[in-house]
Amino acid sequence: MVAVAAAFGSWSLLLPVVPLAVLSADGSSALAGATTGIFMAATVVTQIFTPAALRRIGYTPVMTFAAFMLGVPAIGYIFSMEPAPVLLVSALRGIGFGALTVAESALIAELVPARFLGKASGMLGVYIGLSQMLFLPTGLALGAKFGYDLVYLIGAGIALIAALMCLRIPRIKAAAKAAPQPLEGAAAEPQAEVPTWKLVLIPALAVTSLSMTFGAVSSFLPAAVIELDPALGAALAGIILSLTGGSAMVFRYLSGVISDRRGIPGTTMIPAQISGFIGVVLIAATIYQGWSVWLLVLGAIMFGGGFGMVQNEALLSMFFRLPRSRVSEASAMWNISYDAGTGLGSFILGIVVAALAYSGAFAAGAAVIAFGIVLTVADRIVGKYRITEFNNTRARLRQVPVARKAVQSFRQVGKRKPELFDEKPQH
Structure with missing residues (x-):
């Protein structure tokens, strides 16, 4: 929670400041908007590939890298506000944000027992929300009083704190995709999965x-x-x-x-x-x-x-x-x-x-x-x-011809038992 709150603090600190800094440096409004646009584009592209990285590399290295990339490259804004370097730095930070947002929610589901997952996910939202409420106005206030360069340095420092906290996360990897197991005694043919x-x-x-x-x-x-x-x-x-x-x-x-x-x-x-x-x-x-x-x-x-x-x-x-x-x-x-x-x-x-x-x-x-x-x-x-693809009694019974005929017979004579054949999906 502390790692995620710090990472989102770095992001919130810089979010409204970067477009204003571009405009203050006589940049165009199109460039100011493009900094956020390319940031979000890099975020979405990274989110697509993050699950594979979590399986291959693990949560700790991915989140540590993500927290680092989210804030530390912002130091580059100090050296130039020209279009090319500004957009490059924004894209690098978007990569960090994309990996972090996917990893944080998935990690909660990996660490927390299922019966507490709702509360844990809600608490994650509390930490993120409090961080945003604190740092969104703080970045603007610091920039107006002390200049934007200080905001970049503070954002980088908070991101480093987040990266160090990520090192304390249990070193686990996302579980490999589980293939459905065939029924005992049934032909070893692949089972259809719901898309x-x-x-x-x-x-x-x-x-x-x-x-x-x-x-x-x-x-x-x-x-x-x-x-x-x-x-x-x-x-x-x-x-x-x-x-x-x-x-x-x-x-x-x-x-x-x-x-x-x-x-x-x-x-x-x-x-x-x-x-x-x-x-x-x-x-x-x-x-x-x-x-x-x-x-x-x-x-x-x-x-x-x-x-x-x-x-x-x-x-x-x-x-x-x-x-x-x-x-x-x-x-x-x-x-x-x-x-x-x-x-x-x-x-x-x-x-x-x-x-x-x-x-x-x-x-x-x-x-x-x-x-x-x-x-x-x-x-x-x-x-x-x-019907989902894993551990569903109704779906698995339908794959066995004898069981399917039995179900039809029960329906015909009015003796079908809903609790047996209409079991709720197990996940």
């Missing part, structure tokens, strides 16, 4: 639908607050994003506690999506109608709480649906869904802002969340009959 995308698609889209809207909230809500109430909005503009992040942090942890108590994830998924939807609708309506700015605060808290719960529920659902040996893939898919959704939301809903103003952009974000709710409800219905 991974079928199992993780809906949780991934649930995260993406809210992270797209979060991209709009983080980019445009402060400006919308100021536009709605110039006097009060100036004071609330910076606070409202912190309230969104704080709400996400608290409710992410609560969803984990509920998941652990029930022994299965997904209980709060749909209510959380509905909360996020209502929050964004309230934001859009308040801006359109010119209502009190305090309703924007309420909407931001409702959206943040729903988003935090969906984050945890989606990650736990992926862990639950995939074998334990594939937690690194689950973590990678979750992070890609989150990061890609945030980037797409900022870009696409930014275009909507130009055409339909802030209220139109948030209304479009609400429509995206509503689509995600429909998919989750459909997945909940299909999930009652879902």
Whole structure:
């Protein structure tokens, strides 16, 4: 937890500072935006390859390298703000961020017993959220008072602390992919596996639908607050994003506690999506109608709480649906869904802002969340009959001709026993 909090502290410290530093050095706004864009592009590409690295190299070296790369290359910003070196340094830091985000969530699933996984994942969100709330404004304040070079050095130092803490992580590797074992006495032929995308698609889209809207909230809500109430909005503009992040942090942890108590994830998924939807609708309506700015605060808290719960529920659902040996893939898919959704939301809903103003952009974000709710409800219905590829009694019995005939006979005479043939999937 300390290693991850320090790494995210380094990232949060530099995130708003680098674009401002580019502009202060007479760089173009396109270059300032490109620093974040190439950072996220390198992040997503790295996330694709991180599960293989965790199997081959192990968590400790990957996370140590990732923490180092996330912050230490920022020293390069001191020497040049020309386009080529700035973009190169940003790409190197994106590599570190991509590897770290995948490894951290997967490591929790490797270390923590399954019955505590919800709470542990929620606590991970608490450490990350507190780090962001502390270091995002700190970087801007230090840069304004002491100059940006000091921020780069502090960011590099915090990243080194994270790297040293990573050395204390248990030296384990991600488990090799487990192949399904044939039934005893059955022909030794490969068993059909359910494609991974079928199992993780809906949780991934649930995260993406809210992270797209979060991209709009983080980019445009402060400006919308100021536009709605110039006097009060100036004071609330910076606070409202912190309230969104704080709400996400608290409710992410609560969803984990509920998941652990029930022994299965997904209980709060749909209510959380509905909360996020209502929050964004309230934001859009308040801006359109010119209502009190305090309703924007309420909407931001409702959206943040729903988003935090969906984050945890989606990650736990992926862990639950995939074998334990594939937690690194689950973590990678979750992070890609989150990061890609945030980037797409900022870009696409930014275009909507130009055409339909802030209220139109948030209304479009609400429509995206509503689509995600429909998919989750459909997945909940299909999930009652879902068969996964490992250790599922119903799926394995169907592979034996004698057993299949027995099932048909039971159905015909009305003596079929649901507890025998409709056993819930084991993961």
